[in-house]
Every structure is written in structure tokens, then in C-alpha cells.
Amino acid sequence: MVSIEEFYSKLNEGELYGGKCSNCGNITLPPRQICPKCLSTQIDWYKLSMTGEVESFTLITVAPKNFENEAPYAVCIVKILEDVKFIGRIKISSQNEIKVGDKVEFVIEKSISNEWPMWPKIYLKKLN
Amino acid sequence: MSKPLASIVAAGCSKFGKRTGVMARELLVEAFQEAISKSKDPDIRKKIRVGFFGNFSEMYEHQSHVAPILADWLGFHDLPVIRTEDACASGSAALRTGIMAIKSGLYDVALIAGVEKMNNRRTNEVLEGLAMASDIAIEQWSGLTFAGIFALMATWHMHKYGTTETQMALVAVKNHKNATLNPKAHMQKLITVEDVLKSRIVAWPLKLYDCSLITDGAACVIITKPEIAEKFTDNPIDIVGSGSSSDHESLIERKEISDIKGIAKATREALEMAEIKIKNVDVAELHDCFTIAEILEYEEIGIAERGYGGKLLEEGATNLDGWFPVNPSGGLKAKGHPVGATGIAQIYEIFLQLRNEAGPRQIKGAKIGLAQNMGGSGSTHFVHLLKNRS
Numbered sequence: 001m002v003s004i005e006e007f008y009s010k011l012n013e014g015e016l017y018g019g020k021c022s023n024c025g026n027i028t029l030p031p032r033q034i035c036p037k038c039l040s041t042q043i044d045w046y047k048l049s050m051t052g053e054v055e056s057f058t059l060i061t062v063a064p065k066n067f068e069n070e071a072p073y074a075v076c077i078v079k080i081l082e083d084v085k086f087i088g089r090i091k092i093s094s095q096n097e098i099k100v101g102d103k104v105e106f107v108i109e110k111s112i113s114n115e116w117p118m119w120p121k122i123y124l125k126k127l128n
Numbered sequence: 129m130s131k132p133l134a135s136i137v138a139a140g141c142s143k144f145g146k147r148t149g150v151m152a153r154e155l156l157v158e159a160f161q162e163a164i165s166k167s168k169d170p171d172i173r174k175k176i177r178v179g180f181f182g183n184f185s186e187m188y189e190h191q192s193h194v195a196p197i198l199a200d201w202l203g204f205h206d207l208p209v210i211r212t213e214d215a216c217a218s219g220s221a222a223l224r225t226g227i228m229a230i231k232s233g234l235y236d237v238a239l240i241a242g243v244e245k246m247n248n249r250r251t252n253e254v255l256e257g258l259a260m261a262s263d264i265a266i267e268q269w270s271g272l273t274f275a276g277i278f279a280l281m282a283t284w285h286m287h288k289y290g291t292t293e294t295q296m297a298l299v300a301v302k303n304h305k306n307a308t309l310n311p312k313a314h315m316q317k318l319i320t321v322e323d324v325l326k327s328r329i330v331a332w333p334l335k336l337y338d339c340s341l342i343t344d345g346a347a348c349v350i351i352t353k354p355e356i357a358e359k360f361t362d363n364p365i366d367i368v369g370s371g372s373s374s375d376h377e378s379l380i381e382r383k384e385i386s387d388i389k390g391i392a393k394a395t396r397e398a399l400e401m402a403e404i405k406i407k408n409v410d411v412a413e414l415h416d417c418f419t420i421a422e423i424l425e426y427e428e429i430g431i432a433e434r435g436y437g438g439k440l441l442e443e444g445a446t447n448l449d450g451w452f453p454v455n456p457s458g459g460l461k462a463k464g465h466p467v468g469a470t471g472i473a474q475i476y477e478i479f480l481q482l483r484n485e486a487g488p489r490q491i492k493g494a495k496i497g498l499a500q501n502m503g504g505s506g507s508t509h510f511v512h513l514l515k516n517r518s
């Protein structure tokens with residue numbers, strides 16, 4: 001059975017797994033127990049590449065309280081496969097440092113928290 | 129024309145702004161006193177059978193369970209009350225629930241209210257509170273704010289359709305201008321395209337003037353069964369359509385990230401219910417939480433083709449004197465966005481417009497009005513159609 005906690009514990013180990021529907025092949029991130037496309041409950045872990053392409057991005061300068069110390073940073077929607085997207089952030093200070101279509105790699109920073117949620121931080125690195 | 133779902137017989141709205149020294153419940157008293165003063169029945173308060181209260185966050189006043197407290201402050205001590213929470217659409221959720229209560233026959237008169245007191249906290253804390261309406265398992269975890277979520281849609285729309293920062297700025301310029309004609313609006317300041325473009329980045333491509341305001345405010349309406357409405361006012365406004373929908377909160381689940389499909393679906397439902405075409409709508413209040421949102425909404429409600437929302441602004445089509453006036457109140461952008469109150473404040477504006485009571489921002493001869501309110505990234509949706517009896 002897939003779960004969000006297990007998804008993040010795999011990611012904590014540096015591996016990105018989606019939930020793949022064995023009926024229609026749809027992949028979701030994080031995985032869910034019910035396929036949003038066909039409603040099948042036959043969902044298996046599916047290992048994904050740690051690289052993708054920036055589909056959209058924003059440069060956040062005014063951050064929520066829990067991220068204040070990191071600002072500015074860009075948050076990117078990254079297309080890993082057709083219809084399989086994930087989000088990560090990248091430490092840059094100008095919107096001109098990134099553009100739609102840039103190739104990026106996910107870089108995982110292990111959680112050091114001892115209270116919930118013990119999920120890793122998900123960063124991005126630009127590839128050339 | 130189909131039979132109305134319910135009728136609005138009274139409406140009130142507090143002054144919007146940074147309301148230092150006033151608590152949420154007191155803002156609602158201000159709105160409620162205005163509403164009941166508008167009824168010709170001096171005893172309308174005693175006819176109210178149920179109350180629905182839209183309110184978003186416990187964080188701002190460290191207060192959950194607001195429904196009985198709000199009712200208590202309005203002078204109700206044994207009223208059935210329910211709080212509704214759908215993020216920025218909490219107010220419209222209260223309205224739709226109230227319509228269901230009237231339509232079911234269970235109640236004949238209902239109070240619908242929305243309120244939010246946001247300015248007790250630092251901006252980053254307010255943003256943290258708002259971000260709680262996005263998905264913790266993905267969006268919140270990535271450090272997104274709501275400005276960031278709409279900025280992701282804006283970047284994509286710019287990339288795919290060529291929408292420009294100037295077109296987005298025109299939304300702000302228009303809505304600020306309208307707000308100067310609304311004494312209850314938070315902002316009372318004309319701005320230029322240049323002011324918007326030069327304002328500091330919040331979540332690029334969105335800048336400070338692309339964002340709605342952190343505002344304190346409350347609004348309420350009293351709704352009744354259509355057949356008894358004229359006991360309370362000579363000029364009731366009928367609710368002739370109500371549409372609602374939902375969608376993935378997380379943008380990564382959406383096929384195209386700038387499509388907010390739930391708006392189109394809720395609009396269609398409301399229009400079909402009312403047997404009205406979008407082109408027959410005389411005035412609209414749209415959920416301009418960020419300037420890009422208003423542009424995307426033009427496309428979703430069907431007044432612009434996909435990708436062409438920005439063009440309407442260049443043509444002035446949605447100005448007060450355009451063919452489809454949008455946000456005469458100043459919108460969330462300049463009237464302000466006290467989250468839980470917003471949906472009801474939109475209804476308040478349409479109520480005024482359809483009763484010819486909107487003063488210098490009145491759309492001449494407006495008969496049919498539309499209010500569109502959404503929660504989160506566009507994952508909860510409400511669209512209401514109102515009509516006068518002239």
C-alpha cells in the first residue's frame with residue numbers, strides 16, 4: 001500500500017517514487033490510494049528520475065513564516081514525465097536566473113526534525 | 129426565467145481596511161446593523177431562523193468555533209448556527225448552504241455572514257495562515273505562498289499565451305480606480321501601470337500591486353423564501369442561479385496549470401439554473417485575489433477566448449463603462465480581501481448595483497449580476513447569479 005509518509009521516507013533516502021496505477025498507468029506525486037484518473041486502487045511504487053524540466057516558476061521574496069530565513073528563492077513546477085510533475089525550490093535571487101524549459105535535478109536534504117512532519121527538504125539544481 | 133432559489137432582502141458591509149482596535153465580531157455588528165436598518169420590517173431580526181457564518185482562519189484571533197460567538201454578539205442566543213470554511217470562498221460557502229436551507233423548506237429566513245480580522249499578525253504570519261489553505265503534502269512543503277501559486281499560473285500563461293505584466297497591471301489600475309468610488313474600500317488611491325510595474329516583487333511575476341490586500345472586514349445578507357421577500361423590502365434581489373465545484377488543490381495535478389476549470393463549471397451550472405447567457409450579465413464581481421486571477425476568470429466565465437483575457441483590459445471592456453464591467457467595488461485588489469467576508473461582500477456590491485444604490489460607481493440599468501468566489505488555488509468554487517424584479 002502506498003502512503004504519503006512512505007513516499008517521503010523514500011525521498012529522505014534520496015529516491016523519488018510515484019504511485020503508478022496498474023490499471024491505467026497514471027502516476028501521481030505524492031502517491032494516493034485511489035487513482036484520480038480511473039479510480040482503481042491497484043497502485044504500485046514506481047521509481048522516477050531525479051531530473052526534469054521547469055514548466056513554470058516563481059521567485060518568492062515575501063515568504064511564509066516558516067520559510068522567511070530562506071527567502072528569496074524560486075519555486076518551480078518540474079515536469080519529470082508527460083503529466084508527471086513535482087515541485088522543488090532553488091536558491092536564486094533574480095527571476096532572470098531561471099526560465100521555462102531549463103533542465104533541473106532534485107537535490108534532497110534529509111529531515112533533521114524529530115516532530116511531524118519528518119519530511120526532507122526538496123531543492124533543485126540547474127543542469128547545463 | 130426559472131423560479132428564484134431565494135431572495136436577498138437586506139445586506140450590510142463594514143468599512144474595509146486595517147481596523148485597529150476592533151475584533152471580528154464587532155466588524156460583523158457593524159455590517160449587521162446596516163443590513164437590518166435597510167428592511168422595512170423593524171422586527172426582521174426576530175424573523176431570522178438560522179445563521180451561516182463564513183470564516184477562514186483560527187490563527188488571526190486565536191479563535192475557532194466562531195459561529196455561536198458571532199451570533200451572540202449580534203444578539204442571538206438560541207439561534208441554530210453553522211460555520212463554513214472553504215478558505216477564500218468561506219463566505220460563499222455560507223451563502224450556498226443558506227440557499228439550500230431555504231430551498232429545502234427547513235427555514236424561511238436566514239442570516240448569511242462572512243468575517244475575517246487579519247491585521248493582528250505580522251505579514252509573514254498572515255501568509256503562513258493563508259498558506260495553510262494549500263496542500264501541506266506538496267504546496268506548503270515547498271515554501272509556496274498563495275501569491276506564489278498564482279504566480280506559477282501567471283508565468284505559464286505568459287509563456288504559453290503571451291500575457292504580459294502590463295496587462296496584469298491594468299487589472300490593478302482599473303480596480304484601484306473603482307475603489308476610489310467606494311467609500312468602504314480599503315484602498316482609496318489611484319495608481320498607474322508604471323506604479324504596478326515598479327512595485328517590489330512579492331512572487332515574480334507578481335508584484336506588490338498585483339496582490340490583494342490583507343484586510344479586516346465583515347459583510348452579511350438576509351435571505352428569505354422568494355414569496356415572502358416583499359414583506360421585508362419593496363426591492364428584493366432574487367438569487368436565480370448558484371453553481372459550485374471543486375478541483376485538485378495542487379497545481380501539479382492539473383493538466384494545464386493556468387486552467388481553473390471549476391470556475392467554468394460553476395458558472396455554467398449557475399447560468400443554466402437561471403436560464404441566462406453570460407452576455408446578458410450586466411455587472412460582475414470576480415475573485416481578483418491576484419491580478420492574473422481576474423484575467424484567467426475572464427477566460428473561464430466565457431467572456432474571452434483562452435489566452436485572450438489580457439486583451440479585454442487593453443480594450444477597456446471590463447471598465448465601469450465597458451461592455452462587461454468587472455469589480456465595480458474595487459474587488460479584492462483594492463476594496464480588500466478579508467478572506468471569510470469576501471464572498472458576501474461581492475454579493476453586497478451586486479445587491480447595491482441591482483437596486484441602483486451604488487452611487488458614483490453605479491452601472492446604469494443593471495438587472496443581472498454575477499459573483500464568482502473561489503478558495504485556495506482555485507480548488508473550491510462558487511458562482512451566484514442575482515436579478516432584480518424590475
Ligand SMILES: [Zn+2]
Binds near residue numbers: 026035039
Ligand atoms: Zn488509473
